[in-house]
Amino acid sequence: MSERDASKEASQSFRVPGMGSIDTTRTITFTFDGRIYEGHPGDTLASALLANGVRLVGRSFKYHRPRGILSAGSEEPNALVELRTGNRREPNTKATTVELYDGLEASSQNRWPSLAFDVLSINQLAGSVLSAGFYYKTFMWPAAFWEKLYEPVIRRAAGLGRAASEADPDSYDKVTAHCDVLVIGGGPAGLAAALSAASAGARVIIADENPELGGRCLAEKRTIDEMPSAVWAKHAQEKLRSTNEVRVLTRTTVFGVYDGRTYGALERVSDHLPVPPQHQPRQRLWRIIAKRVVLASGATERPMVFGENDRPGVMLAGAVRTYINRFGVVPGRHAAVFANNDDAITTIADIQRAGAEVVAYVDSRKELSPAVLAVLSEAGVDAILGGHVESTTGTRHITGATVRTADGEIRNLPCDLIAMSGGWNPNLQLATHLNARPHWNETIAAFVPSALPPGMAVAGAANGLLTLAEALASGAQLGIEAAHEAGRPAVEARSYSTTPEASSIAPLWRVPETKGKAFVDFQHDVTTDDVVLAHREGFAAVEHLKRYTTLGMGTDQGKTSNVNALAIMAALTESTIPAVGTTTARPPYTPVAIGALGGAHRGRDFKPERLPPSYKWAREQGAVFTQAGLWLRPQYFPRPGERDWQETVFREVDTTRNAVGICDVSTLGKIDVQGRDAIKFLESIYINNWGSLAVGRARYGVMLREDGMVLDDGTTARLGEHHFLMTTTTGNAAKVLQHLEFCRQCLWPDLDVQLAPVTDQWAQFSMAGPKSRDLLRKIVDSEFDISDAAFPYMAAGEVAICGGLKARLFRLSFSGERAYEIAVPSRYGDALIRRLMTATEEFDGTAYGTEAMGVMRIEKGHLGAAEMNGTTTAYDLGLGRMMSDRKDFIGRTLGSRSGLMDPDRPRLVGLRPINPKHKISAGAHLLPQKAHRTAANDEGHVTSAAFSPILGHTIALGLLKRGPERVGEIVGVCDPVRGRDILAKVVSPEFFDPSGEKLRG
Amino acid sequence: MRINCPCCGERSLDEFVYYGDADLRRPDPQDEEAGAKFIAYVYERTNPSGFHRELWYHGLGCRTWIVAERDTRTHEIYATCRAVDGGAPEGAAADRERS
């Protein structure tokens, strides 16, 4: 620590007193690569580093070249740092967008062992090896080298930062919002649009990625309505914040445009704080549904492409102005300005006002307008017209610029800052997310939006209107129009007064003669030579260029590089820029953390949990739970002294088979079916007949999909003449309801039948075993006769229990035992399970879970999801005889296709091991006894298996070719995954009580 | 995407389940060609670029089956109605698209 303290920098020597709009009265400290620095609230990490004279902030991706800060916004390709530590460590954070807070810890990345001395920077000497396409060419052969040599080396060398290795401790939120007008961007155009729309009474959301609205009003020294632009922006923001129905979202990036006028936005709620405040999320994902949108996303400045243009100290001119005017930081003492357009001229005065020297103004244009010439002469700057910066000098920071004048003279200008401007690209990405292609505008030498997403209009610089006056006027007008189109009254757009500005440009896509590497894409180290190479090797199409060189594929998505690259390619192919075209911009506009997209849906909350009515009681019993769809069901109920789950399950099965067991079956789907045509409806969706079902009786039914495969099975009880209650399997409840609604609404809309899902309305418990009726007698009120005569197998009816509570009683069995299911309104479920379990003590009964239920259903050969797996027909599952030939039903025609009736199909059988000690597991393959264990001899597979405590050996269900014909045959059960290969006898799938005596009592 | 449910109003795509072509009619099982017709009904689908009348199920809402007229290229939905209402009359948008 002492070393760190000693290394504290003395001061912010590049901070200019009296300039900038941030609060310099308070000082906060932060560390970068372990050294302590000071800054002010309102700084970004980049502005604070520059204030302290820190220019070298990272190493480049491929060549590990020293890199500094290029920009002042989210387009930054170079200044990527690792932020925070431990489980909040965050790689690839743009220093230009990180808001400084007290105690912030940042470190440079992609360097080893240190930022100043990086071993891998020798990569740049091996530049020819690492040129475009080097991954494809260099590491081709031999293949075995990949795993052992190439990949580890590439990973070591090429990594951009390290992700945190621990779980993210923060929470994330999601919210949906609706508005009349969404304004994207809070610069002059966006502010004017939002003010207009709000004045018409529209519900407005204005979103901007910065902590304050204002955009370039804060970065430039301009006037609006006689006020400094920053002051005007402050007033505008206050006005918006105080207007009802206007929501100002700062630190919020609209990152995507989706169908149905839906917009995705990410609000960085707590990124500017050390840790999120209590009960606050780190970030919030907004889904905004907007009737109209004004896109006012501004423009991004293009770098100039010249030799060694990546050296720290080479910055975008607009960024230089931002650091001076907004942060009061001058990024150098001796600056050269290199541009091809009028906008950059204002940089000169800003630098001079900040007390620094402008050593030269270099403009690639030979002739400038008189107004611009007047500005230059007033500034007293050495103007080199028709000249180029060819290269820079220096190592970790520039020390000079090599300039070629129009006459071809070479001049070496000592300087520590080059402010460059190649013109401005409208930020039109959001306008193209729905697949529109932009249009090339010759006047501003940039792409502008053309076809737009429905409901969107584009204002200001985003639409190529690059001057302040145009931005304000277009914003004001489009805000009014958007509000009106959203149904608000038409009002007059107000006008704003500004000072005039020049904005002409003559494009220069790359300096003709350069020394050293001239970078196009800084983040991915793509140079002009790489573009030339891609062209020479035939990758001239813009999408090929991108993939071959990885241009524009970094976290900055090529915001500063794409247009330069394709303009260079256009020149190489002797084509035009519009003919070359652009790559497709896709969401997100800036990176979005997966955590934000997930929101609260993580860990146990990934999906909602459905809790059966006995859940609380079961937890108290120490039940072990399993997931069945969304339901949490008790899997088994261990008792003290039981060694493992198997012992528990055997006990539960044994007790049920010999006394009584209780199971919560509320999770089975329940659908109430009513109407005069209810019978007709059931006849049409089930394969078996329903006409003869009497009121007060239930029947097992099977339904198919229209293609003939089994969809689901269950029992349906007739509660009244026109009233039925259908049950479905737990997993298929929603699917069956959807299917039935489809049949009812789309196929037979004339039937008088109504459906209602009532799964959640009823708590239902199964009581199975020889003592089940005795147990039932304890709770059913005495006036109800539940003798076998009055309430036989498959009876259904209404009773009262526990002294007057209305309940539904069904005599159904899944276990093969005498069994009843009793249903009460859900709110009584907890009370009923407790009452039942108390009553069952007398019979030494048990609760049982899904494991014991599974064992008993396999013992009875009942079907489960593994058998009804979407590829099996009723015929396959031994239910062919249930299929009525007296009626039509869903799946009948296609289920009777000859291919599906082929006896060679795998069909349901039971299997028992020849050696009772052998185990069979689901998934094992069935083959002829002596056949080679190859896929060609495969005859089916085991679908379900369990150890039967009653029978004392494993039993299994399986699908076997010609299965039912082969009862008695011995087949091989091959389980290569578990390394087993045993013999089993093919038997009837009903292992237990095949005659059903126990069932009927 | 947003779908205008005739019962619930405009709702988010998340609440709906897509089904497919709304103009398929379940063949008559008594038809001599029933087998072939059912094969076509169950398996054969066109994949139009542009106008499509299709079924959506408002599963996380009112459980209404909806006929939507959608442009498969732009995802613009011209019109919606309940499937029970005669399987949806063809909308004006459809005529426009087809002419």
Ligand SMILES: [Zn+2]
């Ligand atoms: Zn609905």
